[in-house]
Amino acid sequence: MEGKINTSAPIEYQSEQSKLNILGFWVFLAAEIILFATLFSVFGVLKDRTAGGPAGSEIFEIKDVIIQTLLLLTSSFTAGIVIFEMRRGNRRGLIIWLVITLLFGLGFLSMEINEFMHYYHEGATMQTSAFLSSLFVLLGTHGAHVTLGTGWAILIIIQLLTKGINPTTAGKMHIWSLYWHFLDVIWIFIFTFVYLAGVL
Amino acid sequence: MDIKWDQLLVSGDPLILGSQIAIVLTMVGVVAALSYFKKWKWLWNGWLTSVDHKRIGIMYIIMGVLMFFRGGVDGLMMKAQTAVPENTFLDAQHYNEVFTTHGVIMILFMAMPMLIGIMNIVIPLQIGARDVAFPQLNLLSFWLTFAGAMLFNVSFVIGGSPDAGWTSYFPLAGKEFTPGVGNNYYMIALQIAGIGTLMTGINFIVTILKMRTKGMTLMRMPMFTWTSLITSLIIVIAFPIFTVTLLLGMMDRLYGTHFFTVSGGGLDMLWSNLFWLWGHPEVYIVILPAFGIYSEIIATFTKKRLFGYGSMVISIVLISALSMLVWVHHFYTMGVGPAVNTVFSITTMMISIPTGVKMFNWLFTMRKGRIEFTAPMMWALAFIPTFLIGGVTGVMLAMAAADFQYHNTLFLVAHFHYTLIPGVVYAVFAALYYWWPKVFGFKLSEKIGKWHFWLFNIGFNLTFFPMFFLGLQGAVRRSYTYSEESGFQPLFLLSGVGALILAAGFAALCYNIYWSIRHAERTTANDPWGNARTLEWATATPVPHYNFATLPEVDSLDAYWEMKKNNKGFTLDKNQIKPIHMPGNSGLPAIMGGIFLVFGFFLVFEWHLLAAIVGIGIIAGLIMRSFESNDGYHVPVDEIVKHERTWRGESKWKAK
Amino acid sequence: MSNQEKGFPISHIVGFLLSITFTVVALLVALKTDLPKTTIMFVIGGLAVLQAGLQLIMFMHLNEGKDNYSKIIHTVYAIFMAVVIVIGSIWVVTAGHSIH
Structure with a gap:
C-alpha cells in the first residue's frame, strides 16, 4: 500500500495494493465457484422434475446454444488479447480489443434474452416446474454476471481514457479479465451439463 | 403495488406495543443526546466512517452486545413461558417467532459480529500490520452486517417476525404455509448480512496471507491468527452456499418458483440439504476463532508455550475440511437412507479426533505451568469441562440410529447450547477481559468479573443441564407448552431459574463495563498482563492508530515473549521513523449500508417498484467506488515521535 | 514502461x-x-x-506471480468442495425414499 513501484513485474503487479486486489479477487472467484456449484447441484437434483411442463429436450434450441458458446469462447480469447496489449503498453489496442470483447458479450446476452422469450412463448416459465425454476435461475445468474461484467468494463474504459495505463488501472483490467474468463468456464459447464446432457 | 397499511405495524400484543414505544423513545433519546452534546460530527468522522480496524472491531462488538441483549430477552421469554405447564404468557405463534429470532440473532448477529470484531481488533496487531488488506471493504462488511441485523430486528414491530425456526425449513417457510412477510425478512436480511460476512472472509484471508511482518512465516503465526485464517477460509467456501439458498428461498416466496414447494415438482428436503451445507460449517466458523482465543489465553496465563503447536495447526485444518463433509447429520431422520446415514455418521464422529487433540494440547499446556487465575483464564478453564459435555453428547447424536431417539428433543437443544455457549460465548468473554486493556487502556474489574463468571457459569449449567434429561424423557423442542401430566414441570422450572441467574451474569458484565469505565485504574504499559507472548502487546496501550511506529521483525513463535527474553527490539531509534501511510476514512460504506437496508425493506414487503428505484442507488454506489481514488494520508514523523516518547519513557528511546 | x-x-x-x-x-x-x-x-x-x-x-494465468501457491491451493480446494457439493447433494437427496 505504500505505493512502491517494481518495474520488473507485469504492470498490474507493480503496486502493492493491486497485488492484494488480484489475490483477493482469486479468493472471491473461489466463492463464485461454490456459488455456481450450488446452483448446479440444485439443477442436478431438480432437472427431471418437470411436473407436467416441458422437459429440456423439448425446448432447447441446440443451434442457438452452439452460437452462444462460440460467441463466449471467442470473447474469452479476445479478453486474453486485451491483457496481452495492456502488457505491451498499447492503450489503443487494449481498448479496441476490449470493445470487441464486449460486442461478443452483448451478442451472447441478446441471444440469451431471445432464448428466454422463446421459452416464455412455449409456455415454459420460471413458475411452471421445479426444473424450469432451476434452469432459469442458473442461466439468469450467469447472464446477470455477464451483464455486470459488461458494465464494469465500460467503467474501466472510461478510467483508461482519462488516466491511461498505470498500475491501478492495469490491476483493475487484469481483475476484470479474470472475471470474464471465469464466466466462460462456467458457461462451458452449462453448455455441457445443461444443454448437451439435456438433449441426449 | 398495493400497500396494506393496516398490516404494516404489528398490533394487538401488549408486549410488542411496549417494545414499539420503547424503540421510538430510545431513538428519540439517542438523537436528542447526540444533538445536545454536539456529538454528530464526532460520531460520523471518528466512528461511522472510520476505516481503522480497531474502531470497526469495537463497533462490531457493540453491535454484538446489543444483539446479545435482544437474543437473551427472547431466551428469557421462552424460559418464562415453559416454566409452568399450560402457560399462557406467550401464544403458539408468538413462541414460534421468539425461538426463531433467538436462534438467528444469537448465531448470526451476536456470535459472528463478536468474533469478527475481535478478529478485526487483534489480527492486524498480531501479524505486525497497520491495517487489513482492504480497509474500505472492511467497513462496508460491517455496515452490511449491521444493515442486515437492523432489518431483521424491525420485523417484530413492522410486519411480523419470521416464525419457521432459525433453520427455516420448507415447506413451512414457503408462502403456502406462512403467507406473511416474516419469512421474507429472514431471506433478505440474512442475505444482506451474509454478503458482508463473505467479504470479511476474503479480507482476512488476504490480510493474513500477504500482510504479515518480516520474518513471520505461517508456522510462526499466533494460534488465534491461524484459527482466524481457517475460519475465513470456511467463510469463503460456505457462505456462497447460503447466498444461493436464501436466493432460492426468496424466489420461491416472492416470485412463485418451485425449488422447495410441495407442488410443481419442488423438493422441500433440498432446502435442508443446502441449509446445512452452509449451516454446519457455520458452526465451525464461530467455534474456531474461540479455539484460537483459548490457545492464546492459556499460553499467556500458564507462562508456557502452547503445547503441540504443529498438531494444533493440523487439527484445525482437518476440522475445516471435515466441517464440509458432515451436513447430513442434521437430518438423519428425513429419510435419506441407511447408506447416506452411515457415511455421515462416520465423518461426524471423525471430527471428535482433531477436537480431542486440541483438548489434550490445552491440558498439556497447563501441565506444570504456573497458572494465574485471572478473569480470562477462568473462562478458559471453565470452557474445557463444559465443552467436553457438549462434545460427548455430540458423539451420541452423531450415531444415526441413536439420533432417531434424540432428534428434535430438548436433548439436542441442550447439546448445542453446551457447545456454543462454552465454545463461543465463554471465548468472547475471555477475549473481552483479555484484550480490553489493550484496546481501552484499563482492565475490567477482576472482582466484578468473578461475579460475572460464577453467576454465568452456575446459571448456564442450571439452565441447560436439566434439558438433557427433559429431552431423554421426550420433551420436544420448539413446543410452546406441555401438559401437567407429562411430569416435565420441575426440571423446566429449574431451567427457568437457571436462566434468571444466567441473565444476572450478563447484567454483571454490563455493570463491570460501566464500573470499569468510571473507576478502573488507567495504564499505558504495553503489556498490562505482564506475561503476554504475541506482537499485539509490543506496542503502546491503548494502541495508536498507526499500530506500530516501525514494523517489528520476527524470528520465532511467540515473538513478543522472545523480545522480552532477549531484551531486544524495545529501543526505538528516532532516525528509523518515517511518515506512515494510512488509509483515509470513507462515508460510502455507511451510505451503502443504509441503501441496502431500505432496499431490503421494500423487497420484504414486495414493493418492487420502490425496491428498483433504491436498487439504482446500489449501482450508483458501486460506480462511485470504482472512480474513487482515496489515497489516504501520512502520519507525520513529529506525531509518531511525540507519542512513542510518551509511552516508552526516555530509557527506551534513542534520540541520536 | x-x-x-x-x-x-x-x-x-x-x-x-x-x-x-x-x-x-x-x-x-x-x-x-x-x-x-x-x-x-x-x-x-x-x-x-x-x-x-x-x-x-x-x-x-493461475500459476503466475508470487502468490501462485496461495492461488492454486485455494482454487483447488474450492473446486474440490464444489465437487463435494454437487455430487454430495445429488446423492443425499436422491438416495432415500424422499424421491418416490
Missing part, C-alpha cells in the same frame, strides 16, 4: 484453437455418435474439465 509482451500472442491463439476443438468434439460425441449415454456424459464432462483447466492456466 517497457514492453513486456513481444511479438505475437501465440499462446492465446493456441488456447483459443484448443478450446474450439474441445467444444466441437463434445458436440460431435454428444449429437452424432450412438455411444451409451453414460459414456457420452463421461467424455463430454471430461472435455469440459479440460477446457476449464485450459482457461485457468492459459488465459487466467
Whole structure:
C-alpha cells in the first residue's frame, strides 16, 4: 500500500495494493465457484422434475446454444488479447480489443434474452416446474454476471481514457479479465451439463 | 403495488406495543443526546466512517452486545413461558417467532459480529500490520452486517417476525404455509448480512496471507491468527452456499418458483440439504476463532508455550475440511437412507479426533505451568469441562440410529447450547477481559468479573443441564407448552431459574463495563498482563492508530515473549521513523449500508417498484467506488515521535 | 514502461484453437455418435474439465506471480468442495425414499 513501484513485474503487479486486489479477487472467484456449484447441484437434483411442463429436450434450441458458446469462447480469447496489449503498453489496442470483447458479450446476452422469450412463448416459465425454476435461475445468474461484467468494463474504459495505463488501472483490467474468463468456464459447464446432457 | 397499511405495524400484543414505544423513545433519546452534546460530527468522522480496524472491531462488538441483549430477552421469554405447564404468557405463534429470532440473532448477529470484531481488533496487531488488506471493504462488511441485523430486528414491530425456526425449513417457510412477510425478512436480511460476512472472509484471508511482518512465516503465526485464517477460509467456501439458498428461498416466496414447494415438482428436503451445507460449517466458523482465543489465553496465563503447536495447526485444518463433509447429520431422520446415514455418521464422529487433540494440547499446556487465575483464564478453564459435555453428547447424536431417539428433543437443544455457549460465548468473554486493556487502556474489574463468571457459569449449567434429561424423557423442542401430566414441570422450572441467574451474569458484565469505565485504574504499559507472548502487546496501550511506529521483525513463535527474553527490539531509534501511510476514512460504506437496508425493506414487503428505484442507488454506489481514488494520508514523523516518547519513557528511546 | 509482451500472442491463439476443438468434439460425441449415454456424459464432462483447466492456466494465468501457491491451493480446494457439493447433494437427496 505504500505505493512502491517494481518495474520488473507485469504492470498490474507493480503496486502493492493491486497485488492484494488480484489475490483477493482469486479468493472471491473461489466463492463464485461454490456459488455456481450450488446452483448446479440444485439443477442436478431438480432437472427431471418437470411436473407436467416441458422437459429440456423439448425446448432447447441446440443451434442457438452452439452460437452462444462460440460467441463466449471467442470473447474469452479476445479478453486474453486485451491483457496481452495492456502488457505491451498499447492503450489503443487494449481498448479496441476490449470493445470487441464486449460486442461478443452483448451478442451472447441478446441471444440469451431471445432464448428466454422463446421459452416464455412455449409456455415454459420460471413458475411452471421445479426444473424450469432451476434452469432459469442458473442461466439468469450467469447472464446477470455477464451483464455486470459488461458494465464494469465500460467503467474501466472510461478510467483508461482519462488516466491511461498505470498500475491501478492495469490491476483493475487484469481483475476484470479474470472475471470474464471465469464466466466462460462456467458457461462451458452449462453448455455441457445443461444443454448437451439435456438433449441426449 | 398495493400497500396494506393496516398490516404494516404489528398490533394487538401488549408486549410488542411496549417494545414499539420503547424503540421510538430510545431513538428519540439517542438523537436528542447526540444533538445536545454536539456529538454528530464526532460520531460520523471518528466512528461511522472510520476505516481503522480497531474502531470497526469495537463497533462490531457493540453491535454484538446489543444483539446479545435482544437474543437473551427472547431466551428469557421462552424460559418464562415453559416454566409452568399450560402457560399462557406467550401464544403458539408468538413462541414460534421468539425461538426463531433467538436462534438467528444469537448465531448470526451476536456470535459472528463478536468474533469478527475481535478478529478485526487483534489480527492486524498480531501479524505486525497497520491495517487489513482492504480497509474500505472492511467497513462496508460491517455496515452490511449491521444493515442486515437492523432489518431483521424491525420485523417484530413492522410486519411480523419470521416464525419457521432459525433453520427455516420448507415447506413451512414457503408462502403456502406462512403467507406473511416474516419469512421474507429472514431471506433478505440474512442475505444482506451474509454478503458482508463473505467479504470479511476474503479480507482476512488476504490480510493474513500477504500482510504479515518480516520474518513471520505461517508456522510462526499466533494460534488465534491461524484459527482466524481457517475460519475465513470456511467463510469463503460456505457462505456462497447460503447466498444461493436464501436466493432460492426468496424466489420461491416472492416470485412463485418451485425449488422447495410441495407442488410443481419442488423438493422441500433440498432446502435442508443446502441449509446445512452452509449451516454446519457455520458452526465451525464461530467455534474456531474461540479455539484460537483459548490457545492464546492459556499460553499467556500458564507462562508456557502452547503445547503441540504443529498438531494444533493440523487439527484445525482437518476440522475445516471435515466441517464440509458432515451436513447430513442434521437430518438423519428425513429419510435419506441407511447408506447416506452411515457415511455421515462416520465423518461426524471423525471430527471428535482433531477436537480431542486440541483438548489434550490445552491440558498439556497447563501441565506444570504456573497458572494465574485471572478473569480470562477462568473462562478458559471453565470452557474445557463444559465443552467436553457438549462434545460427548455430540458423539451420541452423531450415531444415526441413536439420533432417531434424540432428534428434535430438548436433548439436542441442550447439546448445542453446551457447545456454543462454552465454545463461543465463554471465548468472547475471555477475549473481552483479555484484550480490553489493550484496546481501552484499563482492565475490567477482576472482582466484578468473578461475579460475572460464577453467576454465568452456575446459571448456564442450571439452565441447560436439566434439558438433557427433559429431552431423554421426550420433551420436544420448539413446543410452546406441555401438559401437567407429562411430569416435565420441575426440571423446566429449574431451567427457568437457571436462566434468571444466567441473565444476572450478563447484567454483571454490563455493570463491570460501566464500573470499569468510571473507576478502573488507567495504564499505558504495553503489556498490562505482564506475561503476554504475541506482537499485539509490543506496542503502546491503548494502541495508536498507526499500530506500530516501525514494523517489528520476527524470528520465532511467540515473538513478543522472545523480545522480552532477549531484551531486544524495545529501543526505538528516532532516525528509523518515517511518515506512515494510512488509509483515509470513507462515508460510502455507511451510505451503502443504509441503501441496502431500505432496499431490503421494500423487497420484504414486495414493493418492487420502490425496491428498483433504491436498487439504482446500489449501482450508483458501486460506480462511485470504482472512480474513487482515496489515497489516504501520512502520519507525520513529529506525531509518531511525540507519542512513542510518551509511552516508552526516555530509557527506551534513542534520540541520536 | 517497457514492453513486456513481444511479438505475437501465440499462446492465446493456441488456447483459443484448443478450446474450439474441445467444444466441437463434445458436440460431435454428444449429437452424432450412438455411444451409451453414460459414456457420452463421461467424455463430454471430461472435455469440459479440460477446457476449464485450459482457461485457468492459459488465459487466467493461475500459476503466475508470487502468490501462485496461495492461488492454486485455494482454487483447488474450492473446486474440490464444489465437487463435494454437487455430487454430495445429488446423492443425499436422491438416495432415500424422499424421491418416490
